[in-house]
Amino acid sequence: MSIDVADLKHLSLKISRTVSDVESPSILFYELPHLSLDMLITLFAELSADNQCQCYLWSDDRGFSMLGFGVARSIEYEDFAAPAIVREDIQNLLSCFDIGDSSSPILGLYSSFDRADDPQAFWAREVCLTVFLPTVCLYTRDDNSYLQVAISRKEELVQISKVLDLLTAVHPEKSSSDAAENVQVLGYRTDLDISTWSAAINTIKRHIRSGEVEKVVLSRKAFLALDQQLNLGDFLRNLHSDYPNLYLYALSKDGFCFVGSSPEMLAEVYDGKLATMALAGSVPLEVSKDSVAQKGLALKRLLGSSKDMHEHNLVVQSIVEALKEVATHIGVEDLTVTNLPNILHLQTPIKAYLQPGRDLLDALTYIHPTAAVAGYPRYPSIDLISALEPQPRGLYSGTMGWIDAEGNGSLSVSLRCAAVRDKLVVVFAGCGMVSDSDPQAEYLESEAKMRPIFSSLPFGVYGIK
Numbered sequence: 001m002s003i004d005v006a007d008l009k010h011l012s013l014k015i016s017r018t019v020s021d022v023e024s025p026s027i028l029f030y031e032l033p034h035l036s037l038d039m040l041i042t043l044f045a046e047l048s049a050d051n052q053c054q055c056y057l058w059s060d061d062r063g064f065s066m067l068g069f070g071v072a073r074s075i076e077y078e079d080f081a082a083p084a085i086v087r088e089d090i091q092n093l094l095s096c097f098d099i100g101d102s103s104s105p106i107l108g109l110y111s112s113f114d115r116a117d118d119p120q121a122f123w124a125r126e127v128c129l130t131v132f133l134p135t136v137c138l139y140t141r142d143d144n145s146y147l148q149v150a151i152s153r154k155e156e157l158v159q160i161s162k163v164l165d166l167l168t169a170v171h172p173e174k175s176s177s178d179a180a181e182n183v184q185v186l187g188y189r190t191d192l193d194i195s196t197w198s199a200a201i202n203t204i205k206r207h208i209r210s211g212e213v214e215k216v217v218l219s220r221k222a223f224l225a226l227d228q229q230l231n232l233g234d235f236l237r238n239l240h241s242d243y244p245n246l247y248l249y250a251l252s253k254d255g256f257c258f259v260g261s262s263p264e265m266l267a268e269v270y271d272g273k274l275a276t277m278a279l280a281g282s283v284p285l286e287v288s289k290d291s292v293a294q295k296g297l298a299l300k301r302l303l304g305s306s307k308d309m310h311e312h313n314l315v316v317q318s319i320v321e322a323l324k325e326v327a328t329h330i331g332v333e334d335l336t337v338t339n340l341p342n343i344l345h346l347q348t349p350i351k352a353y354l355q356p357g358r359d360l361l362d363a364l365t366y367i368h369p370t371a372a373v374a375g376y377p378r379y380p381s382i383d384l385i386s387a388l389e390p391q392p393r394g395l396y397s398g399t400m401g402w403i404d405a406e407g408n409g410s411l412s413v414s415l416r417c418a419a420v421r422d423k424l425v426v427v428f429a430g431c432g433m434v435s436d437s438d439p440q441a442e443y444l445e446s447e448a449k450m451r452p453i454f455s456s457l458p459f460g461v462y463g464i465k
């Protein structure tokens with residue numbers, strides 16, 4: 001169903017009237033005709049061009065998508081805070097608003113991997129955790145779409161009208177623009193080339209031999225200088241059409257945009273039931289090869305690799321250990337394979353019941369960062385990562401998603417991503433290192449993990465090393 005312009009204009013008027021009458025800060029909810037993800041992508045691209053306001057897009061493949069524009073209120077934590085404190089802060093934040101009926105407001109939530117405060121790295125000036133109530137939130141849940149507006153000042157009406165005006169103008173099947181065809185790469189570099197990468201892996205192996213760690217996830221960045229700014233709408237549409245069943249996310253603020261498409265769920269919580277996964281142990285696929293034959297061989301190699309099974313089992317083990325602190329009835333399901341165009345991953349779904357009073361925030365605090373993005377055990381691995389990686393990771397390998405007032409919600413792990421500022425694109429990828437990791441093979445794996453970003457750029461860069 002497409003959006004009826006007359007209906008929206010009517011809604012817009014109705015909201016303006018209601019908002020003008022609102023005397024105390026309020027959160028209002030309206031039902032909307034179905035919003036496709038494509039429409040939210042178009043809105044994200046248009047709204048993020050306005051550098052004044054934060055814009056947030058997050059979507060899973062299970063029927064939840066949200067677009068948040070503006071920030072009515074936010075809570076930022078310089079260090080990782082205890083879940084009980086965050087929970088209380090969220091309740092206090094929401095208690096400033098009249099919420100009315102039975103709807104539960106949706107808040108955005110994102111966290112960084114580390115306490116990133118490198119002034120040289122624009123993607124890494126992050127607090128640890130941010131929870132925010134968007135001024136305008138369009139979201140779709142199980143095929144129903146809603147508009148949530150948080151009103152505390154009359155000026156917010158401008159932001160609300162902006163979203164509604166754009167919505168009336170968005171065509172449901174917006175085709176991509178052709179302006180970006182001529183984008184050129186002016187420069188390319190990586191922070192860890194194959195020789196520094198290999199040296200870092202040798203250091204990790206020394207720490208593994210000494211018994212201090214069993215696995216460390218090493219990551220690197222690729223920096224691309226373009227001759228013009230990226231068209232974010234086209235980029236997100238390409239990313240979504242090539243990798244359709246993943247988490248798609250984008251955060252635009254402070255003059256930069258962090259964007260990606262991740263196969264990894266950190267946690268999904270509903271009514272005390274928790275779903276998570278171990279995702280680690282990978283075989284990259286080459287672009288040039290016949291995909292069916294190649295996938296068959298790669299699958300055999302992955303399932304027969306004791307190194308990948310070891311890497312994977314450490315992640316299962318670390319998640320189960322973490323869950324024992326906050327959950328009961330922990331069920332480790334059968335091993336499966338996540339089959340993507342660029343790579344195959346071993347995957348084990350894990351389910352549990354959270355202890356009474358626990359919610360998504362406990363899942364975040366205890367599970368993250370898993371051994372799939374940090375290492376095992378967690379803290380010596382994180383120390384090694386900060387010693388070996390030239391700059392903080394910032395949002396890369398952090399988490400992104402949403403939470404409601406009851407602590408239900410969903411978070412993805414921020415992988416297969418890039419930070420974009422002006423004409424610079426920084427692409428991130430990492431690989432789990434164990435005692436028998438081969439630096440060359442791991443480097444190829446990191447290239448394959450960057451491919452979704454490269455191939456979604458207008459010129460489809462594949463061969464960058």
Ligand SMILES: C=C(O[C@@H]1C=C(C(=O)O)C=C[C@H]1O)C(=O)O
Pocket residue numbers: 217219264279280281282345372373397415416428429430431432449
């Ligand atoms: C760290 C990344 O991916 C993680 C590491 C994996 C591995 O080492 O096999 C697989 C999936 C992810 O959990 C990344 O994509 O940057």
